[in-house]
Amino acid sequence: MLRTLRIILGLAIALISSAVQLVWADDASIVLTRLATENYSEIEAGVTALAASAIPSAEAVLNALADSRLSYRLSDKAIFFKDTSGKWIDAATNAAPSEQPTGLKPVKVNNRVRRALDAAIGSMTLLSADPKKRIAAADAVFKSRDVNTLSALDSVIAKETDAIVKQHFEEARAAVLILKPDAPEAERVAAADRLGQRGDQDALALLSSVTNANATANVIAAGSLAAKSISRRLALLSAAQNAWYGLSLGSVLLLAAIGLAITFGVMGIINMAHGEMVMLGAYTTFVVQEIIRAKAPSLFDWSLPIAIPLAFFVSALVGLVIERMIIRYLYGRPLETLLATWGVSLMLQQAVRSAFGANNREVGAPSYMAGVWDLNGFQITYGRLWIILFSLTVFLALLGVMRGTSLGLRMRAVIQNRRMAAAMGIRTPVVDALTFALGSGVAGIAGVALSQIDNVSPNLGQSYIIDSFLVVVFGGVGNLWGTLLGALSLGLANKFLEPIAGAVLGKIILLAVIILFIQRRPRGLFALKGRAVEQ
Amino acid sequence: MIKFLFHRFDKTAAYFIAALAVLGVLIPILNLALPEASTFHIPTYLVSLWGKYLAYALLALALDLVWGYCGILSLGHGAFFALGGYAMGMYLMRQIGSRGVYADPILPDFMVFLNWKELPITWYFFDHFVYAIAMVILVPSLLALIFGWFAFRSRVTGVYLSIITQSLTYALLLAFFRNDMGFGGNNGLTDFKDILGFSIQAPTTRAILFSITALMLALGFIVARAMVASRFGQVLASIRDAESRTRFLGYRVENYKLMVFVVSAAMAGIAGALYVPQVGIINPSEFAPANSIEAVIWVAVGGRGTLIGAAIGAVLVNFAKTWLTGTFPDFWLYGLGALFIGVTLFLPKGIIGTLTARFNSGGKGDTA
Numbered sequence: 001m002l003r004t005l006r007i008i009l010g011l012a013i014a015l016i017s018s019a020v021q022l023v024w025a026d027d028a029s030i031v032l033t034r035l036a037t038e039n040y041s042e043i044e045a046g047v048t049a050l051a052a053s054a055i056p057s058a059e060a061v062l063n064a065l066a067d068s069r070l071s072y073r074l075s076d077k078a079i080f081f082k083d084t085s086g087k088w089i090d091a092a093t094n095a096a097p098s099e100q101p102t103g104l105k106p107v108k109v110n111n112r113v114r115r116a117l118d119a120a121i122g123s124m125t126l127l128s129a130d131p132k133k134r135i136a137a138a139d140a141v142f143k144s145r146d147v148n149t150l151s152a153l154d155s156v157i158a159k160e161t162d163a164i165v166k167q168h169f170e171e172a173r174a175a176v177l178i179l180k181p182d183a184p185e186a187e188r189v190a191a192a193d194r195l196g197q198r199g200d201q202d203a204l205a206l207l208s209s210v211t212n213a214n215a216t217a218n219v220i221a222a223g224s225l226a227a228k229s230i231s232r233r234l235a236l237l238s239a240a241q242n243a244w245y246g247l248s249l250g251s252v253l254l255l256a257a258i259g260l261a262i263t264f265g266v267m268g269i270i271n272m273a274h275g276e277m278v279m280l281g282a283y284t285t286f287v288v289q290e291i292i293r294a295k296a297p298s299l300f301d302w303s304l305p306i307a308i309p310l311a312f313f314v315s316a317l318v319g320l321v322i323e324r325m326i327i328r329y330l331y332g333r334p335l336e337t338l339l340a341t342w343g344v345s346l347m348l349q350q351a352v353r354s355a356f357g358a359n360n361r362e363v364g365a366p367s368y369m370a371g372v373w374d375l376n377g378f379q380i381t382y383g384r385l386w387i388i389l390f391s392l393t394v395f396l397a398l399l400g401v402m403r404g405t406s407l408g409l410r411m412r413a414v415i416q417n418r419r420m421a422a423a424m425g426i427r428t429p430v431v432d433a434l435t436f437a438l439g440s441g442v443a444g445i446a447g448v449a450l451s452q453i454d455n456v457s458p459n460l461g462q463s464y465i466i467d468s469f470l471v472v473v474f475g476g477v478g479n480l481w482g483t484l485l486g487a488l489s490l491g492l493a494n495k496f497l498e499p500i501a502g503a504v505l506g507k508i509i510l511l512a513v514i515i516l517f518i519q520r521r522p523r524g525l526f527a528l529k530g531r532a533v534e535q
Numbered sequence: 536m537i538k539f540l541f542h543r544f545d546k547t548a549a550y551f552i553a554a555l556a557v558l559g560v561l562i563p564i565l566n567l568a569l570p571e572a573s574t575f576h577i578p579t580y581l582v583s584l585w586g587k588y589l590a591y592a593l594l595a596l597a598l599d600l601v602w603g604y605c606g607i608l609s610l611g612h613g614a615f616f617a618l619g620g621y622a623m624g625m626y627l628m629r630q631i632g633s634r635g636v637y638a639d640p641i642l643p644d645f646m647v648f649l650n651w652k653e654l655p656i657t658w659y660f661f662d663h664f665v666y667a668i669a670m671v672i673l674v675p676s677l678l679a680l681i682f683g684w685f686a687f688r689s690r691v692t693g694v695y696l697s698i699i700t701q702s703l704t705y706a707l708l709l710a711f712f713r714n715d716m717g718f719g720g721n722n723g724l725t726d727f728k729d730i731l732g733f734s735i736q737a738p739t740t741r742a743i744l745f746s747i748t749a750l751m752l753a754l755g756f757i758v759a760r761a762m763v764a765s766r767f768g769q770v771l772a773s774i775r776d777a778e779s780r781t782r783f784l785g786y787r788v789e790n791y792k793l794m795v796f797v798v799s800a801a802m803a804g805i806a807g808a809l810y811v812p813q814v815g816i817i818n819p820s821e822f823a824p825a826n827s828i829e830a831v832i833w834v835a836v837g838g839r840g841t842l843i844g845a846a847i848g849a850v851l852v853n854f855a856k857t858w859l860t861g862t863f864p865d866f867w868l869y870g871l872g873a874l875f876i877g878v879t880l881f882l883p884k885g886i887i888g889t890l891t892a893r894f895n896s897g898g899k900g901d902t903a
Contacts, residue, residue: 268694270694270697270698272828326876326880329880330879330880334693334694335608335693335694335697336879336883337879338608338694338697339828339831339832339835339875339878339879340875340876340879340880342828342875343832343871343872343873343874343875343876343877343879344872344875344876345872346868346869346871346872346875347868347869347872347873347876349868350865350868350869350872351869353865353868354865462825466701466702466705466824469698469701469702470698470702473695473698473699504709504710504712504713505710505713507706507709508706508709508710511702511703511705511706511709512706514699514702515682515685515699515702515703515706516685518691518695518699519685519686519688519689519691519699520689522689522690522691522692522695
């Protein structure tokens with residue numbers, strides 16, 4: 001008895017469920033069939049109906065239509081689409097068809113259908129479980145301003161618990177309302193306020209399209225008020241953004257110049273191969289990444305921390321060799337040193353070109369350096385943030401070495417008075433060699449950071465050498481703080497001149513200003529005083 | 536005046552002038568008078584190539600005047616060279632007239648291409664040869680005057696001066712790359728047709744240009760030689776060797792420096808003007824700091840402070856460059872780099888300087 005009942009019950013369930021499926025499939029095919037046509041307005045209506053239906057394949061179908069992957073069978077108007085891997089899927093069952101469909105014709109879209117599609121896809125994902133997708137959907141509505149999504153928006157706003165997502169929903173709703181002539185005036189004024197709070201370029205563009213033709217005086221007043229507050233905010237934001245870019249450029253200059261500040265400051269030698277030390281550091285990073293890619297891809301995020309000491313070592317070693325083989329014979333002849341190190345730089349460039357080729361090499365960014373941190377419109381790219389932090393760290397570490405170690409003490413003694421230092425028993429040649437190695441090593445570290453923002457090519461160093469010299473001379477030779485200040489002020493000045501005068505002209509103006517500045521104060525911002533000056 | 540120019544003219548200088556005279560006459564004759572089948576025939580491209588070397592030699596001479604005799608290591612002499620070249624290039628551009636691609640009688644092609652309606656004021660009068668030649672000399676001199684006046688008055692010396700001269704040429708490089716500067720931007724000026732009515736491609740024109748270059752080099756040498764051999768030149772040398780001491784003796788150091796710097800810049804400008812018609816193009820890359828530094832090594836190879844050495848060094852290094860970049864392109868930069876290092880370490884006086892020292896000490900080796 002029990003057994004019979006169970007069988008009957010089972011059968012009944014099976015029957016009901018298959019019936020439901022049948023009805024559902026039937027309903028689905030009616031909606032879907034509307035897409036199987038050449039008539040664009042019919043397709044547009046079909047898109048809207050599909051978005052409102054509960055068909056499981058709806059989202060996939062709409063996406064397929066947007067990507068031109070949707071087709072229909074001429075014989076029975078059944079809809080098929082290719083999934084992303086290129087396999088045919090039957091839209092009605094949302095599964096692969098039993099046999100390969102034939103006699104297909106693609107469903108075409110025009111701009112109107114595309115707009116309807118964007119809105120439909122947007123409103124469908126308003127319900128997505130993923131908050132990021134909901135935000136993306138809200139932003140899509142913000143752009144499309146489709147009046148049809150209003151009811152959907154109202155319902156999701158009421159349900160939404162996530163404050164940030166809710167804010168995006170409300171902004172999207174405001175965007176729809178502000179241009180809807182038949183919406184109540186109070187709501188439209190509130191919408192203008194809402195957009196004013198959003199405060200970005202899109203909101204400003206939207207507000208400026210509120211005109212006499214489509215709004216009452218109150219709405220226009222609220223709109224222009226909001227637009228003004230946005231403009232003010234944007235001006236402030238762009239100043240802040242410029243300051244940030246300037247800081248970031250300044251930190252790059254600091255990195256490139258800081259090694260030079262040491263070699264130039266302590267030994268008074270012009271090392272024209274300094275840029276090539278930076279380049280060697282960048283290529284070390286490249287080699288480290290290549291090895292990691294080949295041997296241990298999981299360590300990729302560690303490639304930069306691994307490359308930093310290696311780059312320091314490689315560049316310091318090359319620096320040491322250059323000092324021992326060439327520069328030590330040229331002390332006291334700064335102009336000859338300049339020429340010889342220029343020769344070294346040419347040879348290093350050619351060596352790297354022979355070894356790695358003349359083209360740019362690809363240095364990847366670890367995951368923590370990719371991406372943007374958006375602080376309410378103020379954008380901070382993680383890569384730049386890391387570089388600023390890194391250059392400050394290097395600066396402080398170097399300052400620590402100069403102040404706190406015995407090598408630093410001896411270096412400072414040699415800077416202040418070479419002959420006196422020698423008389424006190426400091427072996428100045430050793431200090432010179434170590435200083436040069438240290439300066440070159442720091443340049444190598446700079447190369448690791450610069451590989452993240454610049455092309456890694458044999459010419460990498462050349463593009464920094466002139467700037468680095470200007471920073472060092474501007475800041476004052478033999479003074480690390482001067483280098484810091486010089487780098488940051490040059491970086492900031494450059495970025496604030498850029499919007500006014502254009503990138504190239506800004507740079508030219510800056511060069512002219514520095515040339516004039518050096519003539520006013522030939523020893524830089526922080527000049528050394530005393531006997532060190534006349535050497 | 537003539538007497539002043541040849542004051543203390545020694546044998547070596549006379550030989551150098553004679554050699555230039557022979558070169559200036561012989562090469563055009565070998566090119567023009569002999570049939571092409573002859574073994575001694577010199578093809579036209581070689582005439583232009585050697586013309587280019589001699590233009591470089593004049594630049595090196597100008598550089599040696601300031602570096603070798605006054606201790607001013609300019610890493611921006613390429614800027615004066617290029618400015619002279621641009622002035623000549625602008626004259627040649629305006630000579631094209633309506634034979635350009637767009638056939639505009641006044642505007643050069645690149646301006647038509649940029650949709651400009653009028654000739655910029657900087658291009659006025661450049662259709663007159665005399666005006667263009669005046670600009671070849673005036674523009675570099677004026678820049679040198681302004682720059683030098685600021686630099687020398689505030690006593691920017693040594694490596695600091697080198698760095699700012701380098702920034703000067705770098706700034707000009709960036710400026711000339713801009714299209715709205717009105718000097719052809721990235722592409723520079725090229726596609727010249729004729730000079731003073733003579734086709735620039737014709738072998739005769741090329742040969743004459745070569746002779747003029749040799750002549751100008753000889754003239755430049757004579758002027759430079761006269762300057763350094765005079766009392767003025769002795770003050771220059773004392774500035775080079777002990778600037779403060781010279782100042783304390785009562786000489787206005789900055790005026791002497793400014794004078795020699797301006798003369799040198801004018802010579803560099805003339806060199807540029809001779810270079811452009813023989814090479815057929817001038818573009819912003821002539822302003823590249825690397826070019827200026829390369830010119831310094833020509834002087835160093837030949838021997839700084841010898842004048843003749845600078846000219847010979849320029850020809851030698853450029854000859855080696857042509858040969859090496861043709862046969863072993865990868866080795867040129869190694870060679871140039873090694874030259875920089877080798878000369879500064881082992882041959883600080885350069886070829887001529889070392890030879891002279893040997894000669895004077897009776898072959899007992901150089902006295903450092």
